[in-house]
Amino acid sequence: MTQNTGKTVLILGANSDVAKQSIKLYIEKGFSVIAASRNTASLDEFVSENSLNSKVTVLAFDAVDFDSHRKFYDGLPAKPHIVIYAAGFLVDNEKALKDFKGTQQMMMVNYMGAVSILNIIAGDRENKNLERIIGLSSLSGVRGRKSNFVYGSTKAAFTTYLAGLRQELASGNIQVNALVIGYIRTKINEGLQLNESLIMEPDYVAKFIVNAGNSFIIVPNFKWKLIYLILKLLPESLVAKLP
Template sequence: MSKTVLVLGANSDVAKEAILLYLKKGYQVIAASRSTAEIATFMETRNVSIQQLTISYFDATAFETHEQFYASLPAKPHIVLYAAGFQVTNEQALVDWQGSFRMMQVHYAGAVSILHIIINDRENDHLERIIGLSSLSGVRGRKSNFVYGSTKAAFTQYLAGLRQYLFARKVTVNVIVAGYIRSKMTAGLDLPASLLMEPSFIAREIVQAGSRFTIVPGIKWKFIHQVLKYMPERLAARLP
């Protein structure tokens, strides 16, 4: 019997590429998102076998629906990927509370809500891995994106504690700390082309995740990650 992957936030560019890779490896995939029609259209263009794929409606911010969503799944997951995302600019976030709050809900509160339901299901004794798609923006506070970055930092720290909590149950928790990704979320932003990574590249890192907690895709971004992490505050304050 093939294993099941539950992808939350399945309409993200990275998530869709990860779904394709999981399907190629023979997994059953439950693609969960608010944008079910978009996922269906995307999968049709890729000639995906409907025998391997289930598309389900999931809203990370509708916390009151999460219990029912999980109870209605056609199979309990072996692997869970949380890839839901939402972003407004820092300038907008500073004057638009709803935009800030939605980032907090999607990146952190929604993740905690559904993941708690999943890990508290002790009848699912084959849960083996939880992967969260986070961001390098959460490594160090920067004046250009600290509101968005703070929501990703919270998510990363939650996953770090969850990894320890689930250690005795032999459930591996990974966080993908990604830099700039060429996607609909970054479309229109003035980003260095040499640092943009393709969604398919990030997806491969997800599907091939091993035992390490922090996975930073890309050699350049591994270097940047270390610089940001250990840079003295007097220098970090000068970052854009």
Template sequence: MQRKTVLILGANSDVAKAALLRYADKGFRMIAASRSTDELQSFVSQHQRLKELVTILYFDAANFDSHAAFYQQLPEKPHIVVYAAGYLKNNEDALLDFPGSFRMMQVHYAGAVSILNIIAMDKENVRLERIVGLSSLSGVRGRKSNFIYGSTKSAFTQYLAGLRQYLFKRRITVNVIVAGYIRSKMTAGLALPESLMLEPDFIARAVVEAGNGFIIVPGFKWKMIYTILKWMPEQLVAKLP
């Protein structure tokens, strides 16, 4: 039986690396795409089971003009696509540094729309069966502590919601992983509550085992927080950090 292929965009993130290992255990072939190809190559070389299954390619989410050529040069068209590219700028810094804010917009939203539109509109790829996007609870409600980062994740989630409807007739499933705090290199140094931290592999399991539902919130505590945030009155949201 032919192996299925998964394309992971932003494959150098901690969650994406954990997903590579999980997809390998399921026998997938993987195309791992990132700007950090040397780091990816080092990671793959440390895991014997990845060496014969992973192809590493250069991909820059913010270089929109390169996306069509990137997709056309893929060694094979994917059955599953995971968008895991991320960039974080502290909210106070982002308020004073528009290029930093714009980078988040490019990586989390504009870049995702650019490459995923290309992938979704390739109707010749009849093998495409699923698109999974890694979003954040920061995008559920606007909060004064992280509303610039959160707005980019909110836009990404809404894009995926519409894409899910658009692709429904072609029987292509679209999922969004709405994650809480992840212990990763992106959050290193931030003062986050230890009791709410999630390991990258826990999120990766949600990615790899995504079912038919659209919004997937890993972790019982974060499911509760998601529900509270979603329905909390504006007066109370304003009092949050």
């Protein structure tokens, strides 16, 4: 029988496949879960199908409705011990270059929305519960590459923000982690031509979230760790030759 820890995890953007797997794992560890998303109907269905109604609170959260973020946070049923920002949006680079609306949406969901809500959460000095903030970033943000630099730039900005937030909160013993992720078999990647041998399953990635340690950068899967290191070390002349 799972022992209740008395702790709460808040998952922002909880409709993603990785987030849903994380919900299950956190419940197994004895957490209560606040699952927040713009599409609450889909979350309600997920919670009901998995018989999680007594352990999961579903709330509406719109990452790009910045003016609503303060009211959302103040209205939480419990102040969280762990916060995960899992909201994400992606359009391909060619479309992003031609249509600024797609670029703008990526900026707002992947970066601006994260900064808006996480600033509020991190700035609540009365919340003595807060232990950890985890942001889901991407390998696309490690180096600018011509195939995905628009999306990658939003993730690079998010990772940089999390790095500074980690320093800001260190004195309060609050951990901040950036999960730097490669390809996952999720809705956001449907239709993309990806290397099958590099694709990770959502439940695999979720384990790295719920078991996050003290390292700032967490890269699931040894293949992606190697790719991450190579991208970090490659000279610009070679990065320019990558797709």
